[in-house]
Amino acid sequence: xxxxxxxxxxxxxxxxxxxxxxxxxxxxxxxxxxxxxxxxxxxxxxxxxxxxxxxxxxxxxxxxxxxxxxxxxxxxxxxxxxxxxxxxxxxxxxxxxxxxxxxxxxxxxxxxxxxxxxxxxxxxxxxxxxxxxxxxxxxxxxxxxxxxxxxxxxxxxxxxxxxxxxxxxxxxxxxxxxxxxxxxxxxxxxxxxxxxxxxxxxxxxxxxxxxxxxxxxxxxxxxxxxxxxxxxxxxxxxxxxxxxxxxxxxxxxxxxxxxxxxxxxxxxxxxxxxxxxxxxxxxxxxxxxxxxxxxxxxxxxxxxxxxxxxxxxxxxxxxxxxxxxxxxxxxxxxxxxxxx
Amino acid sequence: xxxxxxxxxxxxxxxxxxxxxxxxxxxxxxxxxxxxxxxxxxxxxxxxxxxxxxxxxxxxxxxxxxxxxxxxxxxxxxxxxxxxxxxxxxxxxxxxxxxxxxxxxxxxxxxxxxxxxxxxxxxxxxxxxxxxxxxxxxxxxxxxxxxxxxxxxxxxxxxxxxxxxxxxxxxxxxxxxxxxxxxxxxxxxxxxxxxxxxxxxxxxxxxxxxxxxxxxxxxxxxxxxxxxxxxxxxxxxxxxxxxxxxxxxxxxxxxxxxxxxxxxxxxxxxxxxxxxxxxxxxxxxxxxxxxxxxxxxxxxxxxxxxxxxxxxxxxxxxxxxxxxxxxxxxxxxxxxxxxx
Numbered sequence: 001x002x003x004x005x006x007x008x009x010x011x012x013x014x015x016x017x018x019x020x021x022x023x024x025x026x027x028x029x030x031x032x033x034x035x036x037x038x039x040x041x042x043x044x045x046x047x048x049x050x051x052x053x054x055x056x057x058x059x060x061x062x063x064x065x066x067x068x069x070x071x072x073x074x075x076x077x078x079x080x081x082x083x084x085x086x087x088x089x090x091x092x093x094x095x096x097x098x099x100x101x102x103x104x105x106x107x108x109x110x111x112x113x114x115x116x117x118x119x120x121x122x123x124x125x126x127x128x129x130x131x132x133x134x135x136x137x138x139x140x141x142x143x144x145x146x147x148x149x150x151x152x153x154x155x156x157x158x159x160x161x162x163x164x165x166x167x168x169x170x171x172x173x174x175x176x177x178x179x180x181x182x183x184x185x186x187x188x189x190x191x192x193x194x195x196x197x198x199x200x201x202x203x204x205x206x207x208x209x210x211x212x213x214x215x216x217x218x219x220x221x222x223x224x225x226x227x228x229x230x231x232x233x234x235x236x237x238x239x240x241x242x243x244x245x246x247x248x249x250x251x252x253x254x255x256x257x258x259x260x261x262x263x264x265x266x267x268x269x270x271x272x273x274x275x276x277x278x279x280x281x282x283x284x285x286x287x288x289x290x291x292x293x294x295x296x297x298x299x300x301x302x303x304x305x306x307x308x309x310x311x312x313x314x315x316x317x318x319x320x321x322x323x324x325x326x327x328x329x330x331x332x333x334x335x336x337x338x339x340x
Numbered sequence: 341x342x343x344x345x346x347x348x349x350x351x352x353x354x355x356x357x358x359x360x361x362x363x364x365x366x367x368x369x370x371x372x373x374x375x376x377x378x379x380x381x382x383x384x385x386x387x388x389x390x391x392x393x394x395x396x397x398x399x400x401x402x403x404x405x406x407x408x409x410x411x412x413x414x415x416x417x418x419x420x421x422x423x424x425x426x427x428x429x430x431x432x433x434x435x436x437x438x439x440x441x442x443x444x445x446x447x448x449x450x451x452x453x454x455x456x457x458x459x460x461x462x463x464x465x466x467x468x469x470x471x472x473x474x475x476x477x478x479x480x481x482x483x484x485x486x487x488x489x490x491x492x493x494x495x496x497x498x499x500x501x502x503x504x505x506x507x508x509x510x511x512x513x514x515x516x517x518x519x520x521x522x523x524x525x526x527x528x529x530x531x532x533x534x535x536x537x538x539x540x541x542x543x544x545x546x547x548x549x550x551x552x553x554x555x556x557x558x559x560x561x562x563x564x565x566x567x568x569x570x571x572x573x574x575x576x577x578x579x580x581x582x583x584x585x586x587x588x589x590x591x592x593x594x595x596x597x598x599x600x601x602x603x604x605x606x607x608x609x610x611x612x613x614x615x616x617x618x619x620x621x622x623x624x625x626x627x628x629x630x631x632x633x634x635x636x637x638x639x640x641x642x643x644x645x646x647x648x649x650x651x652x653x654x655x656x657x658x659x660x661x662x663x664x665x666x667x668x669x670x671x672x673x674x675x676x677x678x679x680x
Binding site for chain 2: 246258
């Protein structure tokens with residue numbers, strides 16, 4: 001029996017949001033499994049804002065995806081066949097398996113996930129990149145102290161929601177910025193944020209609303225968005241405040257040069273530290289993150305939700321959900337059925 | 341005998357560069373010296389870029405100078421009369437004595453300077469705000485390591501010149517950015533910079549020229565200028581680079597909102613730390629700075645030059661020299677003769 005592996009390859013570099021035709025849908029016969037190889041059936045593909053940056057032809061922390069190349073992406077899958085001594089059929093594994101149905105590999109970059117009572121989605125929704133990003137971004141870059149005020153933009157996103165909840169665990173006042181009343185309700189009613197600001201409703205009042213929600217100013221600002229929200233946040237930072245630059249989602253689809261914050265001079269007058277990071281910089285500390293997050297989750301202090309798009313064929317356009325405000329929870333594509 | 345104290349008071353808030361008429365020249369009779377008071381005759385007034393910011397009516401790390409108020413400024417003077425037990429006639433003192441000929445004070449904020457074999461100008465040119473700013477900015481905020489590359493903008497200014505020389509003392513490759521061939525020659529021939537870039541001649545080639553002068557990229561960028569120079573520098577930073585934001589002199593006279601760096605997204609992809617500071621945050625560590633700088637000066641590893649404008653009456657327009665490129669060396673106003 002010959003398996004056909006369907007996959008998405010980059011066809012042209014998107015301008016603005018991803019359009020049909022930017023990726024090519026291909027189906028290729030898988031060769032026979034060699035000695036020392038394993039075959040992974042992808043189940044969940046993680047869709048993350050940073051992926052939009054991988055499509056741009058410029059030097060960055062990882063090389064851009066090349067035209068004709070398989071689209072890069074983090075995935076969780078199940079080992080379906082194995083000639084590899086360290087992997088058995090049924091193992092749940094994670095890695096940069098890409099936008100395809102199957103991966104045949106010698107095991108390089110394939111990480112076996114420990115057995116867990118949580119649903120399979122938790123691997124991407126609670127741990128994975130979202131967990132790494134929120135945990136190390138807040139803890140290591142933000143240096144939060146109990147009693148301080150934490151402001152989070154993109155707060156209803158997978159990372160922002162975890163960051164805010166962790167802020168509460170660590171004893172901070174937590175204020176989220178999100179788009180729409182539903183998302184704001186979710187933050188305060190479900191996730192325990194102290195306050196939430198709907199930036200769409202706030203308009204030019206955003207700065208005033210942040211000030212009102214943060215009567216003691218902002219000590220740690222966790223930035224997922226950029227643009228006008230960053231400007232407003234900079235203007236209310238406390239002296240010696242920390243700005244954790246996780247994402248600048250407002251500008252990932254920009255087709256023209258985007259100016260930096262107009263309030264940049266606040267960096268001096270308030271002695272701010274603005275620091276960027278990449279979750280994988282902390283790759284050797286995954287266990288620490290998983291241990292803490294699992295503990296907090298078990299204690300009911302962390303919730304997560306997932307937004308699952310069905311079918312690999314829908315992956316390219318699903319990426320746009322991260323940028324048009326429609327995404328609610330950790331976005332992923334379900335490529336194939338869950339293991340029995 | 342009644343002494344008349346001439347002084348500059350802020351009359352209107354300058355728009356752009358300072359214009360004649362923005363300050364008012366006043367002469368007021370000094371009251372008799374009370375018990376516990378001392379009288380300081382100002383000799384050197386320090387002119388610093390940050391002073392332009394003090395004239396703007398907005399919250400900052402110090403309150404703005406109010407209309408009608410004496411212009412704030414650091415000065416070095418000599419005690420001319422004293423009814424104060426801790427100060428004697430002839431003592432050399434430093435403090436925020438303002439733009440006036442004399443200060444009568446109960447001693448609050450008046451610091452006695454130790455005897456020194458250096459000329460009096462060294463107090464502002466080598467130590468004072470220039471020393472504090474360059475020493476703690478580079479050492480504490482920049483965290484330089486031997487073998488790294490240090491890029492300095494405004495490199496021929498009083499702070500930039502000291503920063504670059506300290507970079508050499510600490511074993512870094514040092515590249516300066518300055519305006520004009522003369523200043524660049526001064527950096528490489530007199531101060532030992534490894535390379536200097538004339539941003540005026542470079543124009544849109546600035547980024548290429550920085551890349552050529554910094555073949556291993558930039559690890560520490562000491563920012564005095566902002567604007568296009570900051571953008572060019574951000575684009576050549578190494579991963580985990582540090583941007584020390586000391587000044588943004590290109591925008592202090594701006595009359596419209598100035599966009600932040602267009603390359604702001606580099607903060608994430610290169611995991612940069614952008615950090616602002618104020619020299620006086622390190623006010624309790626002056627002795628450490630003076631000890632190191634005096635040692636390096638005595639060893640011939642630090643040079644400074646001063647740009648002395650004669651006469652308090654010229655102070656307001658002299659401030660513009662910091663922004664029009666004409667200033668060479670630590671800018672100060674000589675208010676009265678040196679002590680005999």
